[in-house]
Amino acid sequence: MHVQRLRKDRGLTQKQLAVRMEKTDSWMSQVERGVQPVERMDVLQGLADALGVSVQQLRPGAPLPSDTTSNVPALVFKANDLDEARVLISGHPAVGALLGAVRQAPGKSLDQLEAAVEEMWELTHAGEFADVSARLTDLLPDLEQAVRIVDAEQSARAYLLLSRTYQALAAAFVRQDQADAAWVAADRAVWAAERSGQPLHVCASVFRMVQAFVRLRKHDQAEHAARTSIAALIELDQREGLSVEGLSVLGSLHLALALVHARVHRRSEAREEIGRARAVAQRIGEDRNDFNLEFGPTNVEIQAVSAAVDLGDAGEALDIGTAINAEALSPERQGRLYMDLGRAYAQRRSIGDAVQCLLRAEKLIPETVRTHVAARKAIRELVLLEGASTPPELMALAERADAME
Numbered sequence: 240m241h242v243q244r245l246r247k248d249r250g251l252t253q254k255q256l257a258v259r260m261e262k263t264d265s266w267m268s269q270v271e272r273g274v275q276p277v278e279r280m281d282v283l284q285g286l287a288d289a290l291g292v293s294v295q296q297l298r299p300g301a302p303l304p305s306d307t308t309s310n311v312p313a314l315v316f317k318a319n320d321l322d323e324a325r326v327l328i329s330g331h332p333a334v335g336a337l338l339g340a341v342r343q344a345p346g347k348s349l350d351q352l353e354a355a356v357e358e359m360w361e362l363t364h365a366g367e368f369a370d371v372s373a374r375l376t377d378l379l380p381d382l383e384q385a386v387r388i389v390d391a392e393q394s395a396r397a398y399l400l401l402s403r404t405y406q407a408l409a410a411a412f413v414r415q416d417q418a419d420a421a422w423v424a425a426d427r428a429v430w431a432a433e434r435s436g437q438p439l440h441v442c443a444s445v446f447r448m449v450q451a452f453v454r455l456r457k458h459d460q461a462e463h464a465a466r467t468s469i470a471a472l473i474e475l476d477q478r479e480g481l482s483v484e485g486l487s488v489l490g491s492l493h494l495a496l497a498l499v500h501a502r503v504h505r506r507s508e509a510r511e512e513i514g515r516a517r518a519v520a521q522r523i524g525e526d527r528n529d530f531n532l533e534f535g536p537t538n539v540e541i542q543a544v545s546a547a548v549d550l551g552d553a554g555e556a557l558d559i560g561t562a563i564n565a566e567a568l569s570p571e572r573q574g575r576l577y578m579d580l581g582r583a584y585a586q587r588r589s590i591g592d593a594v595q596c597l598l599r600a601e602k603l604i605p606e607t608v609r610t611h612v613a614a615r616k617a618i619r620e621l622v623l624l625e626g627a628s629t630p631p632e633l634m635a636l637a638e639r640a641d642a643m644e
Contacts, residue, residue, distance in 0.1 A: 243271040245290045245297070258504055259289035261456065261612075266620065321411060324372040325420045328408070332427070333383035347381055349389070349396055356382075356400050356407070360531050363407045364569035366604035371411050379404060386431070395435050402431035402440050406531065409447035414571075415610045418454030425451055442468045442488045443530035449495040458503050465496040487529035490519035494534075494542045501549040509550065513543050526567060533572055537565055541572060545579045553586035574604030582617045593621055594633045601636065609640040618642040 246256050257267040270277060270286075277283050287294045347355075355378050362370045382404055386397045405428035412421035428444035445468045452461035472489040475481060481489060497512035516539045526535030540563050547556035560580045565573045581596035597618060601608040608614045619642040622629050629637075637643055 242286070242290070242297070245292060246271075249290060251290075256289055259456075260285060261502065262616070266616070269623070321368050321372050321415050321417060321420070324375050324408060324411070325417060327375060327379060328420065328423055328427075332379070333387060349385070349393060349400065352378070352382060352385065352397075352400055356403050359404065360407050363411050364531070364533075364571045366414065366571050366574065366607045368411050368415055368606050371407070375404075375408065379408075386434075395437075398431045399435035399437055399440065402428045402435055402437070402444060403531075405431060406440075406444055406447050409444075409451065410531070413447070413450045413454055414607050416454060416612050418451045421451035421454065422448065439485055439488050440530065442472060442492065443532065446488065446491050446495055446532065449492070449499070453495075453498055453502055456502075458499055461499045462496065465492050465499065468492050469496065483523055483527070484529040486519050486523050487527055487532055487534040490516045490523070490539070491530075491532040491534045493519065494539065497542065497546050498549070501546040504550060506550050506552075509546050513539065513546060516542070528569075533568055537563060537568060538572060541565060541568075541576045541579075544576060544583070548579050548582045548586070551586065553583040556580070556583035557587070570603045571607070574600045574607060576600075577603065578608060578611070578614050582613060585617045585621055588624065590621055590625060590630070590633070593617070594630065594636070597636060598632065601639075615640050615642040 242256075246253065251259075253267050253271065254264055257264050260267065277286060283294055283297065287297045290297065355374065359371060359374055359378065362368075362374065382397070382401045386394065386401050389397050405424045409421045409424035409428060412418070412424055425444055425448035428447060429441055432438075432440035432444050445464055449461045449465045452458070452464065469489065469492050472481060472485060472492070475485070476489070493512045493516035497509045497516065500506075500509035500512060517536075520534070520536040520539045523535060526533070526537050528534075540559055544556045544560040544563070547553070547559065556579065560576060560583065563576060565576050577596045577600035581593045581600060584590075584593035584596060597608065597614065600614070618633070618637050618640055621633055622637050622643065625633065
């Protein structure tokens with residue numbers, strides 16, 4: 240590949256290209272020197288997009304997407320635990336109900352559906368995405384039908400359950416880096432929340448949409464979505480004071496905006512948003528789980544660690560992260576903390592500490608660690624750093640995560 244030539248032709252520095260790819264400077268340097276081969280189609284396509292060229296320009300002879308006769312080995316995406324859920328939300332979600340082609344009474348009561356939604360959120364927080372996908376197969380069609388046939392008195396409740404289900408699905412898709420599907424789910428969550436008459440749930444759904452935009456590298460859209468909701472919530476707070484639940488949503492959106500800034504290396508703006516989230520958390524005074532956002536003082540610090548790692552400030556991330564006690568939070572939040580600490584130690588080339596943190600994260604949220612792009616990237620870079628001296632536990636982790644693909 241002629242990455243360096245194409246990069247220079249477009250007036251990009253190596254660091255700028257690395258930022259576009261959400262990769263490290265060292266990774267980009269290794270790619271340009273031919274040390275790090277790019278074999279995965281998703282990574283190859285991402286590199287082509289970042290350079291503004293086709294995959295064939297980047298790698299002459301690469302098969303076209305529709306090329307089924309080429310002798311070149313196919314480059315495929317890693318299997319995903321949410322593939323079944325992804326198929327389920329494709330197309331119109333309830334055309335059968337609209338056409339009258341399905342039964343005219345809910346298969347389950349709203350109480351039963353609410354219990355199923357709560358269970359799905361528990362699975363989402365635990366990172367058990369295969370179970371999320373399996374449960375959704377029956378739950379989502381039931382809810383999509385229910386909102387269309389329940390009586391007027393139950394309509395708002397049914398729409399709220401549907402919104403909460405799509406919010407959970409959006410969160411799960413984001414954590415397995417299926418950002419386009421997360422966008423669809425979050426958009427449907429916004430629609431259902433509005434019909435439920437619950438504006439704070441609309442804002443919570445926007446939070447899920449911001450996360451999807453970040454994963455899609457649509458940072459301008461992510462920033463616009465977050466700022467619009469933040470401005471509305473601040474105006475409401477100044478006029479009549481937000482409820483504790485409203486403060487949870489506001490603080491979470493500040494954290495989401497901090498993530499946006501961190502991903503494009505706006506260090507001062509990211510820290511300002513973390514500071515605003517801290518101020519909101521102090522007003523609340525405790526860790527809560529309103530709207531399944533897990534917002535509170537502890538989660539703010541966990542997000543501060545994540546932002547610092549994204550900004551390359553490993554020392555700051557470790558200073559903050561090693562002082563956090565996250566035992567009261569969900570396995571997902573705890574696991575994310577250890578995953579980010581592992582990434583921070585990797586940036587410091589502290590191989591042993593990095594591996595131990597990543598293994599602790601894997602124990603808590605195995606499916607997330609084995610599919611999350613940032614975690615797999617960190618694992619791969621650790622293996623490349625160690626070379627022939629790679630510890631057995633690190634190599635085993637890399638194999639479980641398919642990190643060397």
